[in-house]
Amino acid sequence: MPQDGADLTHDVERVDVSTFSDTQRDMLWMRLRAGDVLHAFDGHDVTVPATRAGELSDAVAWVRREVRAPPRGYPQPHPFQRTAGRGVVVAARWRRVAAALIDSVVLTMLSVAAHRLGASRRLVVLIGALYVIVMTWRWGRTVGKFLIEIRVVDAARRRPNLRQSIVRWAAVGWIGIAARWTGGDANRLLFFAQLAIYVPALFDPLGRGLHDRLAGTMVVCTVRRR
Secondary structure (H helix, E strand, O other): OOOOOOOOOOOEEEEEOOOOOHHHHHHHHHHHHHOOOOOEEOOOEEEEEHHHHHHHHHHHHHHHHHOOOOOOOOOOOEOOEOEOOOOOEEOOHHHHHHHHHHHHHHHHHHHHHHHHOOOOHHHHHHHHHHHHHHHHHHHOOOHHHHHHOEEEEEOOOOOOOHHHHHHHHHHHHHHHHHHHHOOOHHHHHHHHHHHHHHHHHHOOOOOOOHHHHHHOEEEEEOOOOO
């Protein structure tokens, strides 16, 4: 579980979360981070300044009420379906890969069109960044995610705010920008950097890569009402 490097030594509120599952702990951390609540985890307790005790209490109550998960160490009820609360299913890996492939096609088409109109390399990069950032901010999904029926949400299952959308893009986008101006051995290093960002999603209970962790977001399946 990520921890804030906070100095919380006095005038604090402490809550025992040792009975929480890994998923519940992750959602609590996301909730506190989304509210900019200074906090620290020591494995069993979560600690916040006494002035933020009410927010901690609300966050803990929300997790206990909304995030249904098996006890820590128990397997998920289905090996291909991870849940993050009532009615919330973490997006399957194949869905995220398919959405990324569709978005790569869309971005390529935008790039080709921009080049034909005489756009500079910097403008092409800006167009690609705005495509991801604005669509994530306004709708929680790009064209690829819309077609594959997945969505980016924050800890409260709302669309990410602008800051989260920018951070989420920047954590990955810098690799594409660097690749345009480098080559050879540098591209190999960029490939490993990309692995470092995405591989954690294979093992995280909420399917989050490094970019999701930095932004305080996760990707879930879109629930259709019938």
